[in-house]
Amino acid sequence: MIRSGSIGLRARHESDVQVLQSELYDDVVTRSRADSRPWQPIAPGSTHSPYTIAEPSDGAACFSVVELSAQELAGEALLWGIDSHNRTAHLGISLRPDFRGRNLGTDVVRALCEYGFVVRGLQRLQIETLSDNLPMIKAAARSGFTLEGTLRRSAWVYGAFADEAILGLLSEEWKPQS
Numbered sequence: 423m424i425r426s427g428s429i430g431l432r433a434r435h436e437s438d439v440q441v442l443q444s445e446l447y448d449d450v451v452t453r454s455r456a457d458s459r460p461w462q463p464i465a466p467g468s469t470h471s472p473y474t475i476a477e478p479s480d481g482a483a484c485f486s487v488v489e490l491s492a493q494e495l496a497g498e499a500l501l502w503g504i505d506s507h508n509r510t511a512h513l514g515i516s517l518r519p520d521f522r523g524r525n526l527g528t529d530v531v532r533a534l535c536e537y538g539f540v541v542r543g544l545q546r547l548q549i550e551t552l553s554d555n556l557p558m559i560k561a562a563a564r565s566g567f568t569l570e571g572t573l574r575r576s577a578w579v580y581g582a583f584a585d586e587a588i589l590g591l592l593s594e595e596w597k598p599q600s
Contacts, residue, residue, distance in 0.1 A: 423488075424537050426599060427529035431485035431499055431537065433579045434475050438486045438495055440466060442473040446498065454580040455552055456516055473498065482505065483537065487530055489521065498520040499530050501538055501547070509545040511538055515558070527561035530600055535565060539593045546592055552577060553585040567591045 423430040443466065447453050450461050457472075464470050464525050481504050487497040497517035504511040515530045538544045551558045553572055563569075567589040575583035 424485075424533045424541075425490065426533035426536065427526075427531060428490055429496060429526055429529045430488045430490050431530070431533045432482060432488055434473065434486045434498075439471055439473045441473050441495055441518070442486075442498055445546070446516050447472060449519075454498070456514070457542075458577065464505075475577075480506065483506055485534075485537075487515070487517065487526070487597075489526065495529055496526060499534055501534060501542070503542070504542070509543065511542070511544055511547055513538070513547050513549050515561075522557070530566045531561045531565040531567075535591065535596055536598060539596050540598075544593065546590060548591075549589040550586050551589070552579065553587045555587075559587060559589070562589045562591075566589070566595055566597060568595075 424430045443464070447464065454461050482500060482502045483504065484500045485498065486495055488494065489496045495518070497515065499515045501511040501513055513531065513534050515527060517526060535547060538547050549558065549562050549567060549596045568591070569596050570590050573586040573588065576586045577584045
């Protein structure tokens with residue numbers, strides 16, 4: 423487990439899948455804001471759930487987020503689009519509704535940075551998020567990410583176009599937490 427502050431990142435357990443599916447994926451509006459692909463209904467227990475992990479992958483590292491004090495599932499975190507040649511990856515997190523607004527996002531971002539920079543030896547991590555996703559932008563900034571630009575009207579989100587913010591962090595800019 424990779425720990426940062428009050429959270430830990432661990433492998434996905436089978437019991438996590440149904441909870442994440444129900445609370446994160448089945449919330450159509452929230453999921454539409456988090457994924458560039460269109461939402462489609464997925465039956466409970468389906469092997470097509472985005473939270474089901476079949477085998478480890480060189481292109482993605484998917485974790486369950488655990489709040490350490492209660493050992494309770496708080497959400498998911500991942501590095502995706504891992505490019506081992508250019509040593510880059512994209513970072514994403516999604517917290518269950520009961521865990522939002524508790525400043526866990528910063529700890530999750532920092533844990534993903536540790537995994538990306540220390541474990542995987544990457545040199546750049548990037549976040550793309552909707553420009554109105556202030557909790558993610560603040561968590562990224564507190565973790566050392568720099569706002570690099572805005573992609574205007576680049577995301578189709580539940581019936582309207584929205585801007586996306588691009589944030590980046592280089593390995594030499596990262597300051598591990600002691």
